[in-house]
Amino acid sequence: MKKLCVITLIFIGLFHAPILAQDTNVCMQDLSIFAEFAKVKNYKSAFEPWMKVRGECPSINVAIYSYGERILKDRIKNGSPEEQEASKKDILKLYDQWVENFPKRRNKSVVGDIISKKAQALLDFKQADLKEIYLTFDEAYKKDKKSFTNPKLLYNYFKTMYDRYKNGDIEVTMELLFNKYEEVSEKFEFESTELSKKLDIILKKEEAGTALTSRETRSKRIYNVNSNAIGTFLSNLDAIIAKEATCENLIPLYKRNFEENKTDPLWIKRAASRMDSKECSDDPLFVTLVEALHALEPSADSAYYLGLLNDKGGNADEALKYYEESIALETDNYKKAKILFKIANKFKKAGRKSSARNYANKALGFQPSLGRAYLLIANMYADSANQCGESQFDKRAVYWLAADMAKKAGQVNASLKKVAVRTVESYKGRAPSKTDIFTEGNAGTVIKFNCWINRNVTVPSL
Numbered sequence: 001m002k003k004l005c006v007i008t009l010i011f012i013g014l015f016h017a018p019i020l021a022q023d024t025n026v027c028m029q030d031l032s033i034f035a036e037f038a039k040v041k042n043y044k045s046a047f048e049p050w051m052k053v054r055g056e057c058p059s060i061n062v063a064i065y066s067y068g069e070r071i072l073k074d075r076i077k078n079g080s081p082e083e084q085e086a087s088k089k090d091i092l093k094l095y096d097q098w099v100e101n102f103p104k105r106r107n108k109s110v111v112g113d114i115i116s117k118k119a120q121a122l123l124d125f126k127q128a129d130l131k132e133i134y135l136t137f138d139e140a141y142k143k144d145k146k147s148f149t150n151p152k153l154l155y156n157y158f159k160t161m162y163d164r165y166k167n168g169d170i171e172v173t174m175e176l177l178f179n180k181y182e183e184v185s186e187k188f189e190f191e192s193t194e195l196s197k198k199l200d201i202i203l204k205k206e207e208a209g210t211a212l213t214s215r216e217t218r219s220k221r222i223y224n225v226n227s228n229a230i231g232t233f234l235s236n237l238d239a240i241i242a243k244e245a246t247c248e249n250l251i252p253l254y255k256r257n258f259e260e261n262k263t264d265p266l267w268i269k270r271a272a273s274r275m276d277s278k279e280c281s282d283d284p285l286f287v288t289l290v291e292a293l294h295a296l297e298p299s300a301d302s303a304y305y306l307g308l309l310n311d312k313g314g315n316a317d318e319a320l321k322y323y324e325e326s327i328a329l330e331t332d333n334y335k336k337a338k339i340l341f342k343i344a345n346k347f348k349k350a351g352r353k354s355s356a357r358n359y360a361n362k363a364l365g366f367q368p369s370l371g372r373a374y375l376l377i378a379n380m381y382a383d384s385a386n387q388c389g390e391s392q393f394d395k396r397a398v399y400w401l402a403a404d405m406a407k408k409a410g411q412v413n414a415s416l417k418k419v420a421v422r423t424v425e426s427y428k429g430r431a432p433s434k435t436d437i438f439t440e441g442n443a444g445t446v447i448k449f450n451c452w453i454n455r456n457v458t459v460p461s462l
Contacts, residue, residue: 027057029065034453038067041073058101065098069117074126088125092118116153123156130167134160149191151226152323155233158184162240167445175253181241182270188234192227193334196369199223201413203368221405224414228371231415234455247280253313255285266296272305281308311346337367353380354452371413375423378405380452382427388451393440397447400457434462 030049037046050071054064072094074086095118103111122128128136137157140148147156159181165172168273192371202220212220245256254271263266272289276283290309308320323343330336340363347356357380360373381402389395403424410420437443443461 016166023056026062027053027060031057031061034071035063035067038063038224039076040072041070043071044078046071047075049191051310052291054097058097062105065094065102068094088127091121091125095121106146109144110147111338112140112146112148113150115140115143116148116157120153120156122158130160130164131169131171145187148187151229151233152192154184154187155237158237159240165244170297174249177256178241178250178274180254180434181237181245181271182274184307185234185237188230188237192230192234194228195223196334196367199227199369199412200367203337207368227416228417231413245278247273247275247278247283250274250278250280251285252284254289257286258285260293263296264301265293268293268296268422269301272301276305276308298329300326300335300339301330304342307343308346311350314349333366337363337365337370340366341370341373344373348376348380354383356380359378369412369422371411371416374405374409374412375416375420378402378409378423378427381405382430384451385430385455388449388453389447391437393432393442394447394449396407396430396432396436397457397459398453400460401449401453401455403427403431432459437462 007060030053033052034046037043046067048186050064050068053060054068054104057380058064072087072091075085076091079087098114099111100159103109103114112457116137119133119140122136124131135155137153137160141157148157156398158180161172161177165177199220202212202216202223205216220313251272254275257267258271268289272286272293275283275286275289279294280286286305290302290305293299303322303326306320307326310316310319323339327336327343330339341358343365344356344359345357347353357377360376363370363373370425379402381398385395385398385402386453388398406420406423406427409423432440437459440459444461445459446456448456448457
């Protein structure tokens with residue numbers, strides 16, 4: 001009896017093997033057909049063979065999903081009303097199948113990326129309420145934060161929570177909103193830093209006078225586009241939270257929750273950071289937060305805030321000591337650059353322009369793509385025009401230096417391109433005109449500024 005069962009199984013296996021092979025061959029043929037149509041954006045012709053492969057061989061190739069997403073989006077845009085409605089629902093099913101059949105790409109998880117796309121589809125095509133959309137974004141973030149990198153989708157992850165808050169959803173408190181803001185903005189900063197690291201390698205090669213390969217040129221363009229997107233959506237994120245993150249809201253909230261969180265260094269660091277950025281650091285609570293943070297976990301952040309407190313108390317030397325300690329404690333070059341830039345800003349506000357430029361240049365040494373440091377120096381040069389130079393012509397010539405520095409900001413950081421161009425045009429408009437140069441008869445001469453700037457500028461030739 002056992003022998004008969006074995007023979008039967010072998011017979012069934014032999015009978016089905018050619019059929020399975022034949023099915024696979026048919027799927028491969030249809031795969032090739034729909035892929036060729038999709039490559040030339042003939043999505044209408046691609047639809048039928050694509051649906052056939054998707055139904056019969058869902059795990060044969062990831063192209064089923066990467067091209068399938070485009071096919072369905074085209075159908076949503078250009079199809080009949082019935083096709084549009086069906087495809088809006090089907091694209092959600094497609095994302096679920098994608099996660100099921102191809103959760104990895106090149107051995108790395110893409111689950112966060114795919115589920116966040118599903119959340120965006122729910123939002124774009126109005127297939128769910130805000131809570132479900134938010135929870136889908138949240139699922140993507142919690143399951144696979146690493147591949148959840150799309151700036152627009154990260155922004156909408158927070159925006160859906162913000163909209164729930166503004167709509168009076170009792171499940172979304174102000175504290176939860178601020179916590180999510182910190183979490184998402186930190187993710188933005190992380191992605192921005194990762195891009196900066198890649199871009200800085202290319203910038204250093206350019207500065208050394210080495211020609212870029214075609215691949216490096218293409219990569220630089222991609223990094224700049226992505227950097228610009230991150231800058232735009234992070235600015236949008238800051239803009240919407242600014243309406244809620246006022247000192248009037250932050251201080252009572254942090255006071256109320258301090259006891260519960262006084263042993264949590266991450267909570268304290270985020271609270272101190274928010275109070276600092278919103279200029280709430282004059283409140284005694286800021287001192288409490290800083291001292292608690294330094295006692296719990298002496299770090300670059302706590303040392304920086306201690307420096308800030310001493311600055312506000314008029315203890316400039318003590319403040320500088322803590323600032324330097326903050327830099328020494330930080331081991332990550334990009335975080336070090338961020339601290340140096342913060343210090344440069346503090347010195348600028350205090351009117352200590354030479355020190356501010358010194359720290360801005362140190363920051364650029366660790367992160368060459370930190371365009372904001374160039375803008376800070378440019379702004380200080382422009383502000384010093386009336387204090388530098390002996391003649392009126394020389395005073396206005398300072399704007400050439402300011403324009404050159406602002407131009408560098410746009411060259412190293414694509415997200416600052418527009419503001420850099422506007423700033424350069426503004427400074428050049430204040431610099432001596434061609435008529436002024438002709439009248440002075442000093443084209444090509446070198447002007448030296450003996451003030452704190454201590455730099456030279458060459459008068460442009462006519």
